[in-house]
Amino acid sequence: MALQILVALGALALAMHAIPGFNNPVLADQVRISPDAAPYTLRANFDKGTAGLLLLVLFTTPIASLEQWRRVLPPTLLGAVATASIVIGIALVIGYVRPDAKVPEMAPYFLAINLLFTCIPEEAFFRGLLQERISSSRLGQAAGVWLPVAASTLLFGVVHFGGGPVFLALATVAGLGYSLAYQVTRRIEVAILVHFGVNAIHFFGFTYPYLGR
Numbered sequence: 001m002a003l004q005i006l007v008a009l010g011a012l013a014l015a016m017h018a019i020p021g022f023n024n025p026v027l028a029d030q031v032r033i034s035p036d037a038a039p040y041t042l043r044a045n046f047d048k049g050t051a052g053l054l055l056l057v058l059f060t061t062p063i064a065s066l067e068q069w070r071r072v073l074p075p076t077l078l079g080a081v082a083t084a085s086i087v088i089g090i091a092l093v094i095g096y097v098r099p100d101a102k103v104p105e106m107a108p109y110f111l112a113i114n115l116l117f118t119c120i121p122e123e124a125f126f127r128g129l130l131q132e133r134i135s136s137s138r139l140g141q142a143a144g145v146w147l148p149v150a151a152s153t154l155l156f157g158v159v160h161f162g163g164g165p166v167f168l169a170l171a172t173v174a175g176l177g178y179s180l181a182y183q184v185t186r187r188i189e190v191a192i193l194v195h196f197g198v199n200a201i202h203f204f205g206f207t208y209p210y211l212g213r
Contacts, residue, residue, distance in 0.1 A: 007058055008129055014051035015121055022047040027109055033203075034100045038212040042110060045117045052121030060128040060188040068187075075181065076190050080197030083177030087170055087198065088206055096166055097207040110203060115196050123191040126152045126175070127182040135183070149179045167210070174198060 013019050028042040056062075063069055091097045104110070134140040134148035156179075157172025177198070182191040202208060 004058070007054060008125075011051035011054050011121075011125065014047045014054075015125065017045070017047055019047060022050075027113070028106055031106070032212075033104050033106075033208045034102065036098075036211055037100075037207050038210055040209050042106065042113060044113055048121045049117040052117070052124045055124035055129055056120065056188070059132070060124060063187060063189050072185055072187050072190050075185050076193045076197075079177060079181035079190065079194040080201070083174055083181075083194060084198045084201040086177070087174045088202060090173065091170055091206070091210070094166070096170070096210050097202070098211065099205065100207050101205055103204065107203070111200065114199050114203075115192075119192050119195040119199065122156070123178060123182075123188060123195055126156045127178060127191040128188045130155065131179060131182060132186075145183055149176070149183050152182075153179045 010019075014022075017024070022045075024043050024045045024047065026041060026043050028040065030039040030041055032038075033040055063072065088097065092099075131148045131152035134151055135145070140148050153172060153175040156175030157168055160171035161168050163171070174195075178191045178195050181194045182188065
């Protein structure tokens, strides 16, 4: 247990860029993906990616067969579509984004970086480590499924406070979708792919990251 806590704290420090020695190159600096979008910077955070890899290896059990992949495909698709519909629907209603179908030149490396350096590290920490450990604890078992779901959802939202209150609220709603996807399937791959699917739908179909003010 002590070793797990140390590894978790080390991974958190990596994800927060608190450990020196990593070169995190900027691949796109203050670009406007849509004419009316806020400027966007894309950075390859290798320290955060390293944290995600550590957490995946030490705290999660990967899918081991094609049959398991077949079983998780339907809930993955449902989770991604449902979560994207709710989160982006709210964002549209409040004027945070608008429809904007596009395939930017930066799409290939955006997708790779978003998967490897955003979705995997965040889901490995919030679902594979935090939610799973709460679920398997005595407190989690006594409280039922909603304690681990609520804890990982709220903490996921809180760490996005830097984007402002609207972004924090939307991230919390999205986090609920990822938490439910994990709680239903108990597969980290599902949470990762639901998260990635929501981000991809947002990137290709709507203002990214959000409308400029």
